[in-house]
Amino acid sequence: GNSVTQMEGPVTLSEEAFLTINCTYTATGYPSLFWYVQYPGEGLQLLLKATKADDKGSNKGFEATYRKETTSFHLEKGSVQVSDSAVYFCALRRGGSYIPTFGRGTSLIVHP
Amino acid sequence: DAEITQSPRHKITETGRQVTLACHQTWNHNNMFWYRQDLGHGLRLIHYSYGVHDTNKGEVSDGYSVSRSNTEDLPLTLESAASSQTSVYFCASSEHYSNTGELFFGEGSRLTVL
Numbered sequence: 001g002n003s004v005t006q007m008e009g010p011v012t013l014s015e016e017a018f019l020t021i022n023c024t025y026t027a028t029g030y031p032s033l034f035w036y037v038q039y040p041g042e043g044l045q046l047l048l049k050a051t052k053a054d055d056k057g058s059n060k061g062f063e064a065t066y067r068k069e070t071t072s073f074h075l076e077k078g079s080v081q082v083s084d085s086a087v088y089f090c091a092l093r094r095g096g097s098y099i100p101t102f103g104r105g106t107s108l109i110v111h112p
Numbered sequence: 113d114a115e116i117t118q119s120p121r122h123k124i125t126e127t128g129r130q131v132t133l134a135c136h137q138t139w140n141h142n143n144m145f146w147y148r149q150d151l152g153h154g155l156r157l158i159h160y161s162y163g164v165h166d167t168n169k170g171e172v173s174d175g176y177s178v179s180r181s182n183t184e185d186l187p188l189t190l191e192s193a194a195s196s197q198t199s200v201y202f203c204a205s206s207e208h209y210s211n212t213g214e215l216f217f218g219e220g221s222r223l224t225v226l
Binding site for chain 2: 032034036041042043044045046049051089093098099100102103104105
């Protein structure tokens with residue numbers, strides 16, 4: 001079946017540090033891949049997405065590249081801010097299904 | 113702007129009581145979902161619907177029910193609330209024929225069962 005594995009958190013960084021949150025997946029075919037972000041007290045919202053191999057999704061300074069050869073979709077940001085403190089969820093959606101598979105989420109805490 | 117709203121945002125109830133959480137979306141999406149979020153478990157799918165009068169069980173559906181009488185609403189009912197159902201509940205929706213299937217989430221309903 002489909003699965004998404006994320007690095008366990010919390011990830012604690014100082015402001016302006018480089019961020020990587022690892023995400024690997026297992027799926028048949030060619031799924032679409034997503035990163036969602038959940039700010040404190042809010043629902044999830046889409047951060048970025050990639051629909052085919054080698055696509056790079058980007059938004060708000062975050063990037064992730066769809067790597068089919070390593071079945072990965074790692075989230076990166078060059079310089080984090082305190083306002084980036086949130087929980088980040090990696091997810092996939094296999095073609096033909098309307099139900100995404102979510103990872104367990106990774107909490108990011110950024111200190112001033 | 114289109115949106116998805118949940119109510120109530122916070123509720124405290126007693127074991128054995130029936131509870132209904134409302135979800136209303138103005139995106140005109142066919143697909144609607146209910147998730148619960150718990151520490152250590154991430155998001156778990158409770159029920160989902162692909163359209164009016166369609167409902168399906170997710171991975172943790174025991175003790176929950178939904179009904180879909182129109183496109184906009186998918187209320188979640190706990191028939192007899194249990195302490196194990198204390199959680200944060202999220203409703204979400206998506207387009208049926210979207211190329212990517214992005215989900216749009218509500219802000220959540222925090223339920224405490226005493």
